[in-house]
Amino acid sequence: MKLLGNRTRIVSVLMAVVAVLLTACDRMVWNNPYPAHDEGENILYNVFTERPKHLDPVQSYSANEIQFTAQIYQPPLQYHYLKRPFTLIPYTAAAMPTVTYYDYDDYPLPDDIEVDEIAYTQYEISIKPGIFYQPHPAFAKNDQDEWLYHQLGDDQLVSVYQLSDFPATGTRELTAHDYIYQIKRLAHPRLHSPIYGLMADYIVGLRDFAGVLREAQNSERANGAFLDLNAYPLEGVEVVDDYTYRIKINKKYPQFIYWLAMPFFAPIPWEADQFYSQKGLIEKNISLDWYPVGTGPYMLTENNPNLRMVLEKNPNFYGEFYPEEGMPQDYMNGLLIDAGKAIPFIDKIVYSREREGIPRWNKFLQGYYDASGIGSDSFDQAVQLVGQGEATVTEAMAKQGIRLETTVAVSTFYIGFNMLDPVVGGGGTEELRSAARKLRQAISIAVDYEEFISIFANGRGLPAHGPIAPGVPGYRYGKEGVNTVVYNWVDDEPQRKSIQIARRLLAEAGYPNGIDRRTGAPLVLYYDVTARSSEDRSMLDWMRKQFQKLNIQLVVRSTDYNRFQDKIRKGNAQIFEWGWHADYPDPENFLFLLYGPQRKVGNTSGSAANNAANYNNPEYDHLFEQMKDMDNGPARQVIIDQMVDILRQDAPWLWGYHPKEYGLYHEWYKNVKPNRISNNNVKYYRIDTDLREQKRQEWNKPVLWPIVLVIIIVTIGLFPAIAAYRRHESSRGIQNVQTDSN
Secondary structure: OHHHHHHHHHHHHHHHHHHHHHHHHOOOOOOOOOOHHHOOOOEEEEEEOOOOOOOOOOOOOOHHHHHHHHHHOOOOEEEOOOOOOOOEEEOOEOOOOEEEEEOOOOOEEOOOOOHHHOOEEEEEEEEOOOOEOOOEHHHOEOOOOOEOOOOOOHHHHOOOOOHHHOOOOEOOEOOHHHHHHHHHHOOOOOOOOOOHHHHHHHEOOHHHHHHHHHHHHHHHHHHOOOOOHHHOOOOOEEEEEOOEEEEEEEOOOOOHHHHOOOHHHOOOOHHHHHHHOOHHHHHOOOOOOOOOOOOOOEEEEEEEOOOEEEEEEOOOOOOOEOOOOOOHHHHHOOOOOOOOOEOOOOOEEEEEEOOOHHHHHHHHHOOOOOEEOOOHHHHHHHEEEEOOOEEEEOHHHHHOOOEEEEEEOOEEEEEEEOOOOOOOOOOOOHHHHHHHHHHHHHHHHHOOHHHHHHHHOOOOEEEOOOOOOOOOOOOOOHHHHOOOOOEEEEOOEEEEOOHHHHHHHHHHOOOHHHEOOOOOOEOEEEEEEEOOOHHHHHHHHHHHHHHHOOOOEEEEEEEOHHHHHHHHHHOOOOEEEEEEEOOOOOOHHHHHHHOHHHEOOOOOOOOOOOEOOOOOOHHHHHHHHHHOOOOOOHHHHHHHHHHHHHHHHHOOEEEEEEEEEEEEEOOOEEOOOOOOOOOOOHHHOEEOHHHHHHHHHHHOOOOOHHHHHHHHHHHHHHHHHHHHHHHHHHHHHHHHHHHHHO
């Protein structure tokens, strides 16, 4: 009876524990990767895959960097979040810049003057008063108005390991001087800005200024002093007053205004530059490249690029509001519900580094990431095609409240021919060039990018008919935009020409059935790519099969990115893959990729060389020089059409495709409109934290019954052992009693 009673008590206790655990299931989320104190907070959860290399706006130029810098820094201009086509509007500027043309005697000229009459263009920019920097130790002062941290001693640095270790911070108002200071930094010999070469061609005196700084740096380095850019004047910039500055541009460069919306032209305070120049901080990796200083809506408060990065709302940011107008569909899509409200809406953005796609995807489905891209492995799970090829989410995704947003990126992925190569480029005589042109045209027809997009991009792309991406002025839609070298227009749509036409062109090029008529040897071409994963082998096999249609043997040469870049720079690649995402929405930003003076080998422009194909056509170059300084309009479109026709005939690229970007968003993620030209978009987003918490609880209830069942089975299995043990103890007790009696 006693053993039975013990069993009853054990079972009762066990059932009570089970009841507690099952009750806890309703309110606990055991797999939450975030701290408990973040529950219900106004936080956006995002991911990044590659660690940013530069966060200093004078050096940063990569997409994985601008997702951070664009939230922190404020250039004078920005893009309207909702309007299409992309429209520039003031950011810190009080109004759009005043643009004035001047002749060689410094007299102002009318706006419609011929380009040749213009000596320089002046941009006058007035900024809004009352804009303040984020709290930062570079601005901290004591009661005597002296800098606290501009001359740090060893004793002060002992306890400093990161920026937050400084106990005091300060701020000050943004001024025009800060914008001038950043422009001067473009020429700093130590910083190696990627746009210095281009800007040195346009900003008056910038190239000479770089020479002055080189000499000054050598002198200051010898003395161990800080190179104060305020001490060196730059001819092309001028401070009018604390809120107004001017920039002088050689000749006319209409695209310059787009650069004023990029972090390269955001303000940098001299105090931060001096603060970060201290040797003790540099040794601890405390620098502007690691800890930005901005006036934007967010500031970087945690930088661990191998694990996570955190942006938090800048407490000194105010005075900006959600747009009050947009496109007609924006009203229907609920994108103007927050019109006129103060931004930003989100308090904190947590970026977690995720190198692998599967964990990232699973965490999104569990509600731990608020948005997700779509990999090929998960495409069928997420997206289905309906109607006329229109994409929508699958039923399973729709049940979770997940929606799909799509947009055609302002990008182009292409395969380039090295025009210096004797086989695919042609060489010195017109006969050889003509033969190589027909070879390139034949390959352009044979490589079926419609099939490529269907197989490898899940339909997410548009076949390209030229270098300019959709949505950019100069791009032609419909029949007017068809590449007639590769396509026919049939039943109101482009249809790729037959492989028989490609084979005829190949024979005319001197390679009937892929055999070199002169040598009798098979035609072998070499395709340089960056190192690929095993998953990409099928893509390369597909490309070989495209060339095999013409009986051309394609040899793939895979290498790491640095080696690949070196081969392109030296002109040692024959055929190569590349891509381009627009810096700004202007056709010049695509057409300059094939401008002769911009070629990689034998570059004569003195600026960054982006013509990786080394294409050089004097007629095209002449038209480019006419087009680049023109304003958008019918006259410019005529020249662009001529240029694109030349490119289609010469075929220096396989035009490839323009990617279509697909993004998945949970229903609690509001105000999302994809926009790859404008990068400072986080301030417009809103998170419904209550709905997110509810869904996380619903989707992540711990399943405890298997654990409970195992515990019960193990416990019941122990009862015989417990009974045997108790009998053994009882028998020992009886024996001891008998011994005592004796």
